[in-house]
Amino acid sequence: MEKQSIKGWLYLLPAVLFLGVFMVYPLIDVFIYSFEEGYNSASQTYYGVGLYNYRYVLRDPYFLQAVKNTFILVAVTVPLSTGIALLISVALSSIKALRNLFQTVYFLPYVTNTLAVGLVFMILFKKTPYTDGFANLVINWFGGESVDFIDGPYWAKMFVLCFYTIWVVMPFKILILTSALASVNEIYYNAAKVDGTPRLRVFARITLPMISPTVFYLIITGFIGAFKAYSDAVALFGTNLNAAEMNTIVGYVYDMLYGNSGGYPSYASAAAIILFAIVLTITCINLMISRKHVHY
Amino acid sequence: MANQMDYEMIEKRAKAGNFAVKALIYALLAVWGIVVLFPFYWMILTSLKSYSAYSSEFVPQLYTLAPTLENYQDAFTAVPLGSYFINTLIFTVATTAIMLFVTVLAAFAFARLDFPGKDIAFVVFLSLMMIPNELVVITNFVTITNLDMRNTFVGLILPSVTSVFYIYLLRENFAQIPDELYYAAKVDATSDLKYLFKVMIPICRPTLITITILKVIECWNSYVWPRLITDDQAYFLVSNGIQEIRENGFGRENIPAMMAAVVVISVPLIVLFLVFHKKIMAGVARGGMKG
Numbered sequence: 001m002e003k004q005s006i007k008g009w010l011y012l013l014p015a016v017l018f019l020g021v022f023m024v025y026p027l028i029d030v031f032i033y034s035f036e037e038g039y040n041s042a043s044q045t046y047y048g049v050g051l052y053n054y055r056y057v058l059r060d061p062y063f064l065q066a067v068k069n070t071f072i073l074v075a076v077t078v079p080l081s082t083g084i085a086l087l088i089s090v091a092l093s094s095i096k097a098l099r100n101l102f103q104t105v106y107f108l109p110y111v112t113n114t115l116a117v118g119l120v121f122m123i124l125f126k127k128t129p130y131t132d133g134f135a136n137l138v139i140n141w142f143g144g145e146s147v148d149f150i151d152g153p154y155w156a157k158m159f160v161l162c163f164y165t166i167w168v169v170m171p172f173k174i175l176i177l178t179s180a181l182a183s184v185n186e187i188y189y190n191a192a193k194v195d196g197t198p199r200l201r202v203f204a205r206i207t208l209p210m211i212s213p214t215v216f217y218l219i220i221t222g223f224i225g226a227f228k229a230y231s232d233a234v235a236l237f238g239t240n241l242n243a244a245e246m247n248t249i250v251g252y253v254y255d256m257l258y259g260n261s262g263g264y265p266s267y268a269s270a271a272a273i274i275l276f277a278i279v280l281t282i283t284c285i286n287l288m289i290s291r292k293h294v295h296y
Numbered sequence: 297m298a299n300q301m302d303y304e305m306i307e308k309r310a311k312a313g314n315f316a317v318k319a320l321i322y323a324l325l326a327v328w329g330i331v332v333l334f335p336f337y338w339m340i341l342t343s344l345k346s347y348s349a350y351s352s353e354f355v356p357q358l359y360t361l362a363p364t365l366e367n368y369q370d371a372f373t374a375v376p377l378g379s380y381f382i383n384t385l386i387f388t389v390a391t392t393a394i395m396l397f398v399t400v401l402a403a404f405a406f407a408r409l410d411f412p413g414k415d416i417a418f419v420v421f422l423s424l425m426m427i428p429n430e431l432v433v434i435t436n437f438v439t440i441t442n443l444d445m446r447n448t449f450v451g452l453i454l455p456s457v458t459s460v461f462y463i464y465l466l467r468e469n470f471a472q473i474p475d476e477l478y479y480a481a482k483v484d485a486t487s488d489l490k491y492l493f494k495v496m497i498p499i500c501r502p503t504l505i506t507i508t509i510l511k512v513i514e515c516w517n518s519y520v521w522p523r524l525i526t527d528d529q530a531y532f533l534v535s536n537g538i539q540e541i542r543e544n545g546f547g548r549e550n551i552p553a554m555m556a557a558v559v560v561i562s563v564p565l566i567v568l569f570l571v572f573h574k575k576i577m578a579g580v581a582r583g584g585m586k587g
Contacts, residue, residue: 004409004410004411005411005412006411007409007411007488008405008409008410008411008414009405009411009413011401011402011404011405011409012401012402012405012406012417014397014398014401014402015398015399015401015402015421015458015463016417018398018454018457018458019421019424019458019460021439022432022436022439022454022455022457022458023424023427023432023458024424025435026431026432026433026434026435026436026439027427027431027432029435030431030432030434030435033434033435084328087324088324088325088328091321091324091325092325094321095318095321095322095325098322098325102325102329103577104573104577105329105332105333106328106329106332107569107573107576107577108332108333108336108566108569109332110513110576110580111513111565111566111568111569111576112517112562112565112566113516113517113534113535113538113561113562113565114517114519114535115517115519115535115538115539116534116535116538116558116561116562117335117339117558117562119538119542119554119555119558120335120336120338120339120555120558121335123338123342123551123554123555124335124338128549130351130354130549131353131354131355131356132354132355133356134338134356137355137356167331167332167335170332172580175577175580175581176581179581199317224428228428228430230520231519231520231535234519234539238539238542238543239539239543250430253430253434254433254520254523254524257433257434257437257524258437258523258524265434265435265437265438268434269434272430272431272434273431275430276428276430276431279428
């Protein structure tokens with residue numbers, strides 16, 4: 001018996017080692033960092049313990065800008081991407097011909113490098129002295145004025161960021177929703193058919209309640225993912241996000257840690273913990289709402 | 297007779313209505329298909345235009361009549377794209393291999409062995425799934441820096457190995473294998489390790505392939521950790537390479553060459569996807585996450 005127990009832990013040992021060193025220890029350490037005031041990473045010393053790091057971060061205009069950007073991004077992309085994904089998934093499950101082809105094509109962005117395709121988006125939307133770019137070409141077709149979406153006004157930059165984020169998260173949502181729709185029992189639809197129920201009614205009264213757990217799952221993971229947005233913004237606006245006014249909370253954490261304004265793990269930790277607190281709060285609210293509206 | 301006419305009219309109208317709805321549905325799907333595919337079309341198209349042709353287009357052309365491959369040559373000669381590629385390959389293969397080793401052993405212990413503290417350990421593992429990477433990356437950065445492992449493959453790989461979710465996924469799969477097989481193997485005096493490799497792993501091969509593919513995708517696209525831990529170009533992965541190319545390579549205006557680099561970087565995963573698309577989509581539907 002004794003041998004058996006050692007053996008069990010022996011098999012677990014690699015996983016425990018990796019998780020201990022790179023997950024459990026850092027998790028504790030990040031809280032310690034966030035309370036150490038005036039931490040110097042070169043000499044590894046600090047002056048005192050307190051809330052100074054949190055105060056500093058919460059007063060930093062760059063952080064406030066990042067929070068604003070992140071909240072706008074979340075508020076725009078989560079409802080829009082979930083809604084469009086729902087529309088497309090319902091459309092997908094109502095057809096037979098070409099369905100597999102569409103499904104495969106829609107999933108393509110999932111496997112592509114965010115940084116690489118982001119560069120393509122930048123070129124599509126960028127306006128330079130040599131060319132107005134493709135997006136502006138389309139705008140001009142409809143009689144609009146050219147806008148520089150990459151170095152121009154704030155709303156234009158935010159639009160591209162939201163657009164690209166939606167493009168990136170769509171494959172996952174469509175995939176999950178189509179498989180949820182496929183699992184709705186045919187009996188309910190047949191019953192509705194017998195009663196001659198209109199399409200919209202069928203959707204609102206049968207389809208939506210049946211897939212509501214999946215929709216809420218997507219909303220919750222969507223919130224979490226959007227709050228952690230970072231590489232999409234880097235792909236579009238480059239690594240100096242503060243200069244572009246397009247930084248996100250995660251971007252702020254990494255900038256504090258490393259890069260031109262880096263070397264402050266304490267501020268980074270405080271910002272990361274604030275982010276975690278925001279995400280946790282929103283997730284709890286979501287779960288509370290979902291308990292009221294989701295049919296299991 | 298008049299009634300008969302009415303029925304025909306109603307039927308016709310219903311058919312026309314149905315047709316209109318179908319057309320609308322296909323139009324919607326086609327529009328989204330174009331939105332998805334257009335960036336890919338644009339990057340291939342731009343990569344085939346010569347620099348001079350591209351620069352002289354004030355209004356972007358939607359096609360090219362004089363495709364050229366010189367941008368691809370530039371992509372490999374003017375910037376170290378080949379070395380970014382090899383780095384990413386080393387990183388991906390090593391990370392995935394170590395991840396598989398760790399995951400298989402841990403999943404086996406949780407699914408098959410009995411030892412004191414197993415249940416508590418499993419609950420702790422599960423709760424670790426909820427820890428966002430952003431919280432732990434700060435200390436990991438400091439740890440790796442203090443160990444003097446910046447700009448090394450070891451520093452890149454080690455913190456990227458752990459995936460609690462895959463351990464969980466594989467454990468669930470292992471647990472479905474009937475106990476009778478294990479007892480039969482025990483009667484034949486088969487060692488646990490041999491049982492794991494000769495019975496469990498072959499049975500759970502589909503799950504292992506799914507995990508492997510998902511991890512490969514994750515590694516190939518990883519950006520944040522490599523960016524923090526490498527500032528020496530010799531250790532850049534493709535994501536960092538793309539960012540470097542964008543900011544310093546080729547000169548800012550040589551967009552066709554940049555697009556050639558983007559195409560080269562995207563091709564491996566797209567090929568992987570086209571070959572394994574059923575497996576990948578099924579794997580992600582079972583609970584994959586991006587990043």
